Amino acid sequence: MFRSGLNNAVLRSVTQRSLLMSSRGAGLAPAHRYLAARFITDRAKAMIDDTISQNDLVVFMKGTPDEPMCGFSRAVIQVLQMHGVDEIAGVNCLQDPEIREGIKEYTDWPTIPQVYVKGEFIGGCDVMVQMHQSGELHELLVKEGILKADAETEVTDKEQ
């Protein structure tokens, strides 16, 4: 009940804002801009399906775990490494425009990086950092068998 009410509010607000947008005269009408980023290809969907089913943990990111090309992707890799995840599977979205756009639609999440564990979307940079701070990330990594429960996971956070 509550949620659908909120979604309606969001939808209404999107409509209102679309009117605002078009009055700004920013080139294409908003509807066209949506469409440009809307369609995931069959190839991209199959590749994403395979990737998240074949890797217990995978990060769709800009750059590679060894060489992240974006601060948000780097932050996610650093958080995982801090927890003792040594081998991180990374998909470099900069190498493949279809994946780069496709993953946004696949997950219904407009930004990269995106972290999947055991086929389930866990979150982007903010969620990972917040789960790290609350201790939920360690719990999740242990529960899903990414980390062993008794593993040495010295979690240090210099900001605390």
Add this chain to the structure above:
Amino acid sequence: MSMHSKPSPGPLEQLIRKNIADTFKPTVLLIENESYKHRHHAAMRDVDSTETHFRVTVVSEMFSGQSRIQRQRLIYSLLKAEMAMEGGIHALTLVTKTPEEYDIVPVVPKPDIS
């Protein structure tokens, strides 16, 4: 201490503020334009906009019972067109709390994104 006058919020920032305020009736709404931190990044090379990266803190009762992902999705869907359009919002750093949660953890350390 010299006082630097803050640049007034740009049209996108005003739009973000209005949409979030109207929809979530937040008790706290903080918006920081962090675009200057990212303007040298490869992805920003051909972008003129000074409104690409924002840190947004929203405290609203409407988040209660919702997961972090659900909360962020609500905000993303509210700003869908601005994020999809060329030269629009490139990234949002989102802190979404209920008033109770915000009282417990008032300060969220910033991730190192240098």
